[in-house]
Amino acid sequence: MITKKMAKALNEQIKNEIFSSYLYLSMSAWSSTQGLKGFANWFYIQSKEEMVHAIKFYHYVLDQGEPVELHEIPKPEKDFKNPVKVFEEVLKHEQFITKSIYGLVDLALEEKDHATNAFLQWFVTEQVEEEANVNSILDQLKLTKSDGNGIFMIDKELATRTFVLPAGVTI
Numbered sequence: 001m002i003t004k005k006m007a008k009a010l011n012e013q014i015k016n017e018i019f020s021s022y023l024y025l026s027m028s029a030w031s032s033t034q035g036l037k038g039f040a041n042w043f044y045i046q047s048k049e050e051m052v053h054a055i056k057f058y059h060y061v062l063d064q065g066e067p068v069e070l071h072e073i074p075k076p077e078k079d080f081k082n083p084v085k086v087f088e089e090v091l092k093h094e095q096f097i098t099k100s101i102y103g104l105v106d107l108a109l110e111e112k113d114h115a116t117n118a119f120l121q122w123f124v125t126e127q128v129e130e131e132a133n134v135n136s137i138l139d140q141l142k143l144t145k146s147d148g149n150g151i152f153m154i155d156k157e158l159a160t161r162t163f164v165l166p167a168g169v170t171i
């Protein structure tokens, strides 16, 4: 059982996660038009992972016997300027998502909602990994100082990412 206030906040997070998916799909499309096939692959997989996050929240709300309410998804940016800028945007967005997850944890603690707190811990851990991955790619990109060979090498590396459904998740 969760409160109506918690259900509302979790429904809001479904929107945030779907927006993340939408944003990364837009970044994937932008990367394709720049000839950055590896970047496009990385963002495409990131977009799919975000839908998995949204679906995790979706099932949790339903499992708690509350209605899911899907919100309008804002239109994402479509011009990301260059490889460094696009990953700076990703980092900024993930920091926003981390804050939103922390807000949910704060609410769960305030309401002594142990089930939701336990459910959210997966996301707390996931956000550490997400930010670390993005920081690492951003550091590498900054080292290249926009040198074509460096970008080419990073693009090749990003092309190797594959989609893995997180353990215990069914969609």
Ligand code: OFO
Pocket: 017, 020, 049, 050, 053, 093, 094, 097, 127, 130
């Ligand atoms: Fe769902 O973690 Fe990124 O946004």
